[in-house]
Amino acid sequence: MTEKTKLVRIATRKSALALWQAEFVKAQLEHFHSDVRVELVPMSTQGDIILDTPLAKIGGKGLFVKELEQAMLDGRADIAVHSMKDVPVDFPEGLALHTICEREDPRDAFVSNNFANISELPKGAIVGTSSLRRQCQIRALRPDLEIRDLRGNVNTRLAKLDDGQYDAIILAAAGLIRLEMGERIADYIEPEVSLPANGQGAVGIECRIDDEVTKALLAPLEHTQTRIRVNAERAMNRHLEGGCQVPIGAYALVDGEQVHLRGLVGAVDGSEILNDEVTGHINDAEKIGVELAKKLLAQGADKILAEVYRDA
Numbered sequence: 001m002t003e004k005t006k007l008v009r010i011a012t013r014k015s016a017l018a019l020w021q022a023e024f025v026k027a028q029l030e031h032f033h034s035d036v037r038v039e040l041v042p043m044s045t046q047g048d049i050i051l052d053t054p055l056a057k058i059g060g061k062g063l064f065v066k067e068l069e070q071a072m073l074d075g076r077a078d079i080a081v082h083s084m085k086d087v088p089v090d091f092p093e094g095l096a097l098h099t100i101c102e103r104e105d106p107r108d109a110f111v112s113n114n115f116a117n118i119s120e121l122p123k124g125a126i127v128g129t130s131s132l133r134r135q136c137q138i139r140a141l142r143p144d145l146e147i148r149d150l151r152g153n154v155n156t157r158l159a160k161l162d163d164g165q166y167d168a169i170i171l172a173a174a175g176l177i178r179l180e181m182g183e184r185i186a187d188y189i190e191p192e193v194s195l196p197a198n199g200q201g202a203v204g205i206e207c208r209i210d211d212e213v214t215k216a217l218l219a220p221l222e223h224t225q226t227r228i229r230v231n232a233e234r235a236m237n238r239h240l241e242g243g244c245q246v247p248i249g250a251y252a253l254v255d256g257e258q259v260h261l262r263g264l265v266g267a268v269d270g271s272e273i274l275n276d277e278v279t280g281h282i283n284d285a286e287k288i289g290v291e292l293a294k295k296l297l298a299q300g301a302d303k304i305l306a307e308v309y310r311d312a
């Protein structure tokens with residue numbers, strides 16, 4: 001090791017997907033900087049420990065990130081690597097989301113050992129998902145299916161499907177692809193059928209605001225188009241005051257100088273779903289997110305969300 005070697009410590013959850021994402025960032029940092037050494041600092045978060053309660057009922061934002069943030073604030077780690085979907089819209093003082101890496105496939109995936117897609121499922125079939133967003137969209141499409149809660153990391157969820165506890169489960173395609181289990185995906189669910197969660201499929205890197213050395217090292221990992229999309233999506237969620245455990249979908253696409261954002265707020269039972277969209281210039285990504293949130297609120301999103309929070 002030479003004298004100028006810089007150590008970057010990555011706070012990460014211990015799930016296979018979190019470790020994959022941390023290893024990915026480690027490899028990228030080492031690829032761009034020959035004088036950087038990267039260490040993983042694995043830890044458990046509340047979201048990993050409380051496994052027997054539906055996520056929506058545990059409440060509190062940042063179930064999967066708080067412990068990682070504390071490690072950075074205490075100086076036990078320099079950066080934290082997150083699935084953007086799990087990152088709350090606001091950060092503790094002293095920390096910020098510095099980098100957003102290129103997005104993987106953002107779609108939800110239909111996984112089943114017996115059925116090729118949602119339309120093939122027979123009446124009464126049992127579908128596993130722990131996401132209110134997926135639940136309300138599937139219920140709107142197929143009110144005859146039975147939705148059951150499904151917790152645990154990707155491997156646990158697949159094991160429960162293979163046990164026969166469910167006829168099908170819905171997962172983020174990105175997690176399966178990253179873990180080289182893409183062949184388990186029977187069908188990719190298009191955004192028109194299941195609008196993804198804000199940030200789904202994107203990896204973000206958080207660090208201390210005053211850590212200029214680390215911030216400079218992270219710069220080459222930033223992916224501008226993903227940043228624009230995720231900024232628009234997160235701005236919508238922020239204005240709706242929605243964490244990740246709410247029936248809210250937000251999905252942006254960039255076409256040249258334009259960003260096109262679609263948003264959805266739904267009642268958990270699928271009885272009511274509000275959809276809207278806004279297009280504007282890429283420099284106004286966040287304004288577009290706020291504008292879309294306002295349109296959804298004007299349609300009655302506030303009433304739907306108030307009901308979700310009351311029932312939770």
Ligand SMILES: NCc1[nH]cc(CCC(=O)O)c1CC(=O)O
Binds near residue numbers: 085170173175201
């Ligand atoms: N809430 C858990 C979580 N956080 C990120 C992903 C998948 C990968 C991603 O969206 O980047 C998953 C699993 C899932 O929803 O199936």
